[in-house]
Amino acid sequence: MNHNLPVLVLAFPLLAAFAVNLLGKISKKHVAPWTLASLILSAGTSLWVLKDVLQNGKFSYTVGGWMAPYGIELVLDPLSALMLVMVSWVALIATFSALPSIKKEMPGREHLFFSLYLILICGMMGLVITGDAFNLYVLLEITSITTYGLIAMGKGRAPLSSFNYIIMGTIGACFYLLGVGYLYLLTGTLNMADIASRLPALYESPTVATAFCFLIVGVWIKMAFFPLHGWLPNAYTYAPKGASVLVAPLMTKVSVFLMIRIMFSIYSPEYDFLMHLGIKNLVVWAATIAIVGASLIALTQKDFLKMLSYIVVAEVGYMVGGVWLANQEGLTGAIFHILNDSLMTLCFFLVASAIAYRTGSSRIADFRGLFQKMPLTMLALSVGALSVVGVPPTCGFFSKWYLLLGGVEAGQWEFVAALIFSSIVNAVLFYRVFEVAFSHSEEEPSLKFENSRILETSPMMIPPLVVIPVVLLVIGLSAGPLVREVIRLAVPAL
Amino acid sequence: MDAWLFEIIGKFNYWIYVVLMMTGFYAMIRKNNLIKKLLGMNIFQTAIILLYISMGSKVGGKIPILDKEQALAGAVQVADVVNPLPHVLMLTAIVVSVSVTGVALAVALRIYKEYGSIDEDQILERIGKS
Numbered sequence: 359m360n361h362n363l364p365v366l367v368l369a370f371p372l373l374a375a376f377a378v379n380l381l382g383k384i385s386k387k388h389v390a391p392w393t394l395a396s397l398i399l400s401a402g403t404s405l406w407v408l409k410d411v412l413q414n415g416k417f418s419y420t421v422g423g424w425m426a427p428y429g430i431e432l433v434l435d436p437l438s439a440l441m442l443v444m445v446s447w448v449a450l451i452a453t454f455s456a457l458p459s460i461k462k463e464m465p466g467r468e469h470l471f472f473s474l475y476l477i478l479i480c481g482m483m484g485l486v487i488t489g490d491a492f493n494l495y496v497l498l499e500i501t502s503i504t505t506y507g508l509i510a511m512g513k514g515r516a517p518l519s520s521f522n523y524i525i526m527g528t529i530g531a532c533f534y535l536l537g538v539g540y541l542y543l544l545t546g547t548l549n550m551a552d553i554a555s556r557l558p559a560l561y562e563s564p565t566v567a568t569a570f571c572f573l574i575v576g577v578w579i580k581m582a583f584f585p586l587h588g589w590l591p592n593a594y595t596y597a598p599k600g601a602s603v604l605v606a607p608l609m610t611k612v613s614v615f616l617m618i619r620i621m622f623s624i625y626s627p628e629y630d631f632l633m634h635l636g637i638k639n640l641v642v643w644a645a646t647i648a649i650v651g652a653s654l655i656a657l658t659q660k661d662f663l664k665m666l667s668y669i670v671v672a673e674v675g676y677m678v679g680g681v682w683l684a685n686q687e688g689l690t691g692a693i694f695h696i697l698n699d700s701l702m703t704l705c706f707f708l709v710a711s712a713i714a715y716r717t718g719s720s721r722i723a724d725f726r727g728l729f730q731k732m733p734l735t736m737l738a739l740s741v742g743a744l745s746v747v748g749v750p751p752t753c754g755f756f757s758k759w760y761l762l763l764g765g766v767e768a769g770q771w772e773f774v775a776a777l778i779f780s781s782i783v784n785a786v787l788f789y790r791v792f793e794v795a796f797s798h799s800e801e802e803p804s805l806k807f808e809n810s811r812i813l814e815t816s817p818m819m820i821p822p823l824v825v826i827p828v829v830l831l832v833i834g835l836s837a838g839p840l841v842r843e844v845i846r847l848a849v850p851a852l
Numbered sequence: 853m854d855a856w857l858f859e860i861i862g863k864f865n866y867w868i869y870v871v872l873m874m875t876g877f878y879a880m881i882r883k884n885n886l887i888k889k890l891l892g893m894n895i896f897q898t899a900i901i902l903l904y905i906s907m908g909s910k911v912g913g914k915i916p917i918l919d920k921e922q923a924l925a926g927a928v929q930v931a932d933v934v935n936p937l938p939h940v941l942m943l944t945a946i947v948v949s950v951s952v953t954g955v956a957l958a959v960a961l962r963i964y965k966e967y968g969s970i971d972e973d974q975i976l977e978r979i980g981k982s
Contacts, residue, residue, distance in 0.1 A: 359869055398923055414956075481948070492941055493945075495945075495948075496944055496948065499948045499951075499952065503948075503951055503952060503955055506952075506955050506956075506959065507955055510955075510958075510959045512960065514966075516871060517959050517962040517963045517966065518963055518975060518979075520959050521886060521956065521959050521960060521963060524893075524952065524955065524956045524959065525880055525893065527898070528880075528893050528897070528952055529877075531948075532896055532897060535900055535945065536900055536903070539900065539903055539904055540905070542907065542938075543907050675965075766914075819879065
């Protein structure tokens with residue numbers, strides 16, 4: 359491997375963040391080209407990294423020439439390289455939608471928004487490739503602080519939702535930091551691989567179990583696992599559309615990835631506490647309750663964005679459950695679902711931004727006649743909806759299939775039932791949206807089309823709305839080879 | 853009784869860490885005033901800093917600035933100097949804590965401008981009215 363590639367992926371958005379801020383002060387024209395250029399470069403480089411990792415195997419980069427375990431190590435195994443590609447591409451596609459919607463929502467402040475936006479992307483990329491437990495904490499806080507700022511830029515209730523998120527997010531991050539502290543106390547090192555090599559001798563110690571609980575609960579708060587999800591729906595609903603289109607598809611998924619890292623890179627499947635049947639069952643049951651609970655709350659929502667937020671919370675339950683089934687199929691399903699769910703969520707939030715751009719509303723009742731007015735957008739929503747319900751050949755079906763197989767293999771029937779239940783609820787949810795959107799708007803023009811000269815929505819928003827449904831179908835159709843060639847390699851050994 | 857007392861006095865820094873952490877946690881969860889929540893958050897973070905600093909300290913430990921000649925000769929006993937790494941980590945954690953507090957204060961200011969209150973119940977009441 360050309361040895362500076364992984365750092366370059368991170369460096370492009372980071373450097374562009376400063377450029378956007380400084381040049382944006384002079385003229386707002388500089389914001390879009392710098393943002394897009396850096397993300398295109400970064401997305402291209404990430405593909406190169408993935409290709410290299412798949413061909414040549416795991417690669418670790420020592421930052422600044424300080425050798426691990428003393429220096430900070432970037433670990434690129436198939437799983438983290440896959441996540442890196444996911445983060446950079448989703449961020450790139452989301453940006454096409456964020457640029458016009460932010461221009462409309464907060465004119466004159468785009469450069470401030472996009473410098474935070476780029477730092478957030480950089481932080482998430484760092485999170486997925488770092489191999490150092492403390493560095494992970496710092497990056498976790500970089501992503502969180504930028505997200506707090508982005509959400510607080512919204513109107514109305516946004517600052518209050520952001521404040522709640524700050525309180526919850528800080529508790530989560532502090533729990534993680536405490537867990538790392540206990541591990542450092544026991545092993546005297548912060549490098550994940552080094553901790554993993556020293557920990558087996560100490561597995562009997564209750565401190566190891568305490569550290570594990572702190573770490574896991576910390577990331578559960580960050581990923582909004584059902585009873586701890588309180589901050590998420592309001593934050594994603596009231597945030598500027600340009601922020602939620604980036605944060606919603608990635609933040610929770612990256613946290614699920616961190617949970618996999620903690621369970622299988624710091625700890626290992628040999629750890630009794632992790633593999634204890636009672637605890638596994640407990641967590642899978644919690645995931646079941648998360649899926650059912652969040653789906654039921656989603657049914658009561660009248661706001662499209664809030665409904666989507668609860669679907670995101672339910673999907674987190676899928677992935678946590680899949681990982682804790684702790685068998686090959688379940689893990690394959692969970693990792694595949696991280697990828698699929700981030701694309702599906704991206705699809706929904708792109709649609710929501712496009713509709714909000716055109717009509718200024720996200721209430722489902724205001725969607726009358728949308729199929730006539732915005733056919734392309736609604737087509738994208740249809741494909742996304744089919745995928746989240748789990749209709750083949752969309753990608754949502756295949757990851758759900760692996761999760762179901764995993765549930766059957768582990769004998770966790772309640773999890774299997776919850777997955778099917780949630781599919782049915784999703785079908786009902788989107789049926790209601792389509793019912794309103796199909797109805798004619800002639801008799802009652804509830805839709806306030808602010809600018810009737812716009813054909814569908816902002817021209818910048820059209821390409822992602824075309825690309826994402828195609829991607830959902832292509833991933834679905836090529837699910838077999840994708841799982842064989844990439845996902846299986848990324849699944850941690852059990 | 854003696855064993856119990858020894859447990860508390862011998863590890864008093866860890867006990868203080870637990871008490872501080874719980875105080876902060878209580879304030880974050882239970883208080884309605886946004887600024888009190890923030891203060892709780894700071895106490896919580898300070899407690900963790902105390903834990904880390906406690907890890908590095910040694911009875912009679914010297915500051916970890918080594919004499920070059922002595923270090924090259926290999927004459928430095930690790931047990932004699934305080935472990936500097938937790939301090940360095942906590943410098944970073946303090947920076948993080950300051951930035952989170954800064955962002956939170958800015959957000960609280962915006963909430964105050966919007967609703968004219970920093971009490972959660974009052975704010976929710978005012979949202980309900982509008």
